[in-house]
Amino acid sequence: MALDRWIALAFIALCCVYGYAAFFTMDDSLPPILRRNPIWPSTFPKMLTIAGIIVGMVVLFSPKSAAKADPAKADGVIDLSRLGDYHVGQALALIGLMLGYALTLRPLGFLGSTVLFLVLGAVILGERKLHILIPVAALAAGSIWYLVQEVLGIFLRPWPTFLV
Amino acid sequence: MLEGLLIGLAAAVTPFNLVMVVLGCVIGTLIGMLPGLGPMSIIAIMIPVAIGLGDPTAALILLSGVYYGAIFGGSTSSILLNAPGVAGTVATSFDGYPMARKGQAGKALTIAAIASFAGGTIGAILLMIFAPALSTVALLFHSAEYFALMVVGLSAIAAFAGTGQVGKALMMTILGLMMGTVGEGALSNMPRFTFGIMELQSGFSFITLAMAMFALPEALFLVMNPARAAQGDSGKITGLRISRDEARAIAPVIGRQSLQGFFIGVLPGAGATIASFLGYAVERNIAKGAEQEEFGKGSIKGLAAPETANNAACTGSFVPLLTLGIPGSGTTAILLGALIALNVTPGPRLMTDEPDVFWAVIISMYIGNLVLLVLNLPLIPYIAKILAIPRNYLIPFILFFTLMGSYIGQNNATELLILVGFGVVATLLRFADYPLAPLLIGFILGTMLEDNFARAMQLYQGVGFILERPMTLALLVTAALLVLLPSYRARRARKRAEGVADGD
Secondary structure, eight states: OOHHHHHHHHHHHHHHHHHHIIIIIGGGGOOGGGGGSSSOTTHHHHHHHHHHHHHHHHHHHSOOOOOOOOGGGTTTSOOGGGGGGSOHHHHHHHHHHHHHHHHHHHHHOHHHHHHHHHHHHHHHTTOOOHHHHHHHHHHHHHHHHIIIIIISOOOOOOSOGGGO | OHHHHHHHHHHHOSHHHHHHHHHHHHHHHHHHHSTTOOHHHHHHHHHHHHHHHOOHHHHHHHHHHHHHHHHHHHHHHHHHHSOOSSGGGHHHHHHHHHHIIIIIHHHHHHHHHHHHHHHHHHHHHHHHHHHHHHHHHHHTOOHHHHHHHHHHHHHHHHHTTOTTTHHHHHHHHHHHHHHHTSEEOTTTOOEESOTTOGGGTTOOOHHHHHIIIIIHHHHHHHHHOGGGGOOOOOOOOOOOOOOHHHHHHHHHHHHHHHHHHHHHHHSTTTHHHHHHHHHHHHHHHHSOHHHHHHTTSSOHHHHHHHHHHHHHHHHHTHHIIIIISOOSSHHHHHHHHHHHHTTOOOSTTHHHHOHHHHHHHHHHHHHHHHHHHHHHHHHHHHHGGGGGSOHHHHHHHHHHHHHHHHHHHHOOHHHHHHHHHHHHHHHHHHHTTOOSHHHHHHHHHHHHHHHHHHHHHHHHTSTTHHHHOHHHHHHHHHHHHHHHHHHHHHHHHHHHHHHHHHTO
């Protein structure tokens, strides 16, 4: 089964969970006075559930259209059947790095975690000239911190928690 | 209209706003050239800055400058590197890149700049003429019609997604609507679908969602497939001038495509991409003999057509945004979110309640187009150098800006986890060829759709309003037709294809 059908199936499953919440659990906490309303907070979600399941089924079961190869899209578009040729490892490592950034942003402070993120990101992609990379990352982190904190006035904790 | 123009001039031509136009155009052009960052991502990145300005007029002026700049910047990378940074400039690379390879890169960039300028300016004039008319019609609309209109808008977005894509686009729209219901609804202030998680109480942040849907998957695609950001030698950029004959050849193309592009841009969901492809196709069809042969091998007409059309369509897409409050494209959807964050509700009341915002935006469109032309012609040779930033530096920075964009708005690290999570899901969806713009449009329109639906239901004590108000019924029928017609036609085409295969 092609990936798009798996996604359609996952979407139908999501609709079922969503629909269960809308049909069976949500109205319990509704105050009696609101029950007289023609519309409840669950009305719209109920409609969405039904529409979602129908559309999901259509996508799941509709026959594959004869996709014409678009010459303009030929390069640059990812062909799933040869996924192994792509740098999937690098992409996964970068996703991990982003999660790491999210988790270290508070404890390490903006400057430390940003420099680390930019340096490690470039290293993952194959950059080895650390003597250029580290100053560039430090400069970028510093100037963005200055822009956000001083010019725009949005608070960003620059140093690790234990220092402040 | 003249009075409005004067109000707009007074509001837009302040030193601060002029700086904003120039700044927006420069930033848009610079970032737009980087393959992978389209206008949607750039505007999403700029939103925290724009909201930080506090003044809706200045913010909108900045963002529309960024929008135009990004479209123009995207053409630069299409022409020089055959790496369209934006879907709307894919058609530009059909003839622009061959021209650049023939050593006419300078001429190609000049034609692109002039065509963009003409398309944008003519589009702005049309916007000025048609927007007030559209908005008077819109004043007749009540919440029932608004609900129906949004349904039409959402189905149009799905219907224009292309053959074989309608179902998928519709599915994404519904997913967006569902995501819009998470959090406390305006109807009852009851938290819905939060599963007891505090962070979901106020719903998903739309900036996070925008970043996750567009910027993140694109950056990941760049990582996975380096060919996408293929870097070549920008070559020598010489011969900026175009001859009189060439100017005469492209003038009618620019005229036709400005009109066509604008009206395609007005349709919700069509936008710059379709306008540029359609513009290219139409011009190729009406070109004669030898000229038609030239298309695809470096024809100046083939370059001017999509460039004019995509800029005119960008302007056109402001019509439904400013007059009806319905964004026609992903980009204008992001703009709508920014406007709401600035406490401006686009819609029919915008022209009467806040004429200075409305007209200042139109005036800033002229200024923006002029600035782009003046700024970019002399800068063209230097601009190209930015593309030489090594990929190893470029991608971490794109990712970093994506993360910052959603962090600054919320100052909440959980938002970053949500961003990465949705980003991964969005990448999977893109693998499977699901369009992501409908999801974001559904998400943004969802709340308004539900509010209007609820209001109509309460006024009419039930769904009776659909039958009692003829316009609502007509709009809903239109919406149904929009969704059903393409699949009917696809089905018929398939049946016919099968018949041919059988030898009938």
